[in-house]
Amino acid sequence: xxxxxxxxxxxxxxxxxxxxxxxxxxxxxxxxxxxxxxxxxxxxxxxxxxxxxxxxxxxxxxxxxxxxxxxxxxxxxxxxxxxxxxxxxxxxxxxxxxxxxxxxxxxxxxxxxxxxxxxxxxxxxxxxxxxxxxxxxxxxxxxxxxxxxxxxxxxxxxx
Numbered sequence: 001x002x003x004x005x006x007x008x009x010x011x012x013x014x015x016x017x018x019x020x021x022x023x024x025x026x027x028x029x030x031x032x033x034x035x036x037x038x039x040x041x042x043x044x045x046x047x048x049x050x051x052x053x054x055x056x057x058x059x060x061x062x063x064x065x066x067x068x069x070x071x072x073x074x075x076x077x078x079x080x081x082x083x084x085x086x087x088x089x090x091x092x093x094x095x096x097x098x099x100x101x102x103x104x105x106x107x108x109x110x111x112x113x114x115x116x117x118x119x120x121x122x123x124x125x126x127x128x129x130x131x132x133x134x135x136x137x138x139x140x141x142x143x144x145x146x147x148x149x150x151x152x153x154x155x156x157x158x159x
Contacts (some may be wrong), residue, residue: 011102022118024103030129031101035144037128039063041138044127045072046120047150048112049157054150057085059124065090069120071111075122085109086117088124123156 002010008025015023026034038061046069047054056072066089086109089101103125107117120150127134137144 001097004098007094007098007100007102015104020107020114020117022105022107022121024105024121024125026101026103026125028092028095028099028101029118031090032095034101034125034128035065035090035092037131037134038067041131041134044124044134044151045146046123047153047157048116048120049154054154057120058082059088065092067124069124083109085112088121088122097119114156119157123153 001137009024011025015021017044034129042061044059046058046059057069058072058075059069061067066087068084069086069088070084083099085107087106089104089106091104094100094102103121105118105121107114112120133144
């Protein structure tokens with residue numbers, strides 16, 4: 001079989017030249033932790049910053065291994081009709097044997113720029129691995145301070 005480095009390189013190279021799709025590679029344990037946390041707390045939000053301000057994206061985890069991301073406003077009106085903007089697929093077949101997890105981020109709606117989509121995916125993964133905000137959002141929504149969260153994200157977004 002192939003080494004983790006070979007697998008990672010193949011995955012990244014495969015997605016490199018493609019439009020609106022990104023490959024992400026993470027350690028198996030980290031990836032398993034991501035999936036476990038997402039199953040426990042399936043919803044989260046991500047602000048997307050543009051010159052005129054920001055708008056919110058909501059993510060919903062669907063077991064076993066998909067995140068669907070949509071405009072929060074659309075989702076509030078009718079969750080069933082909210083069109084996905086981005087999907088994140090988590091492939092964990094190699095988690096045990098090779099200690100690697102492969103993720104694919106597909107930006108499937110023209111309303112989201114390619115680089116924005118990639119940033120949203122990375123931020124979402126980071127938030128799930130940190131977990132504090134995600135857990136609070138899902139278990140104690142009244143205690144979740146959205147303004148603080150947006151401020152914190154803004155500083156990350158611009159960096």
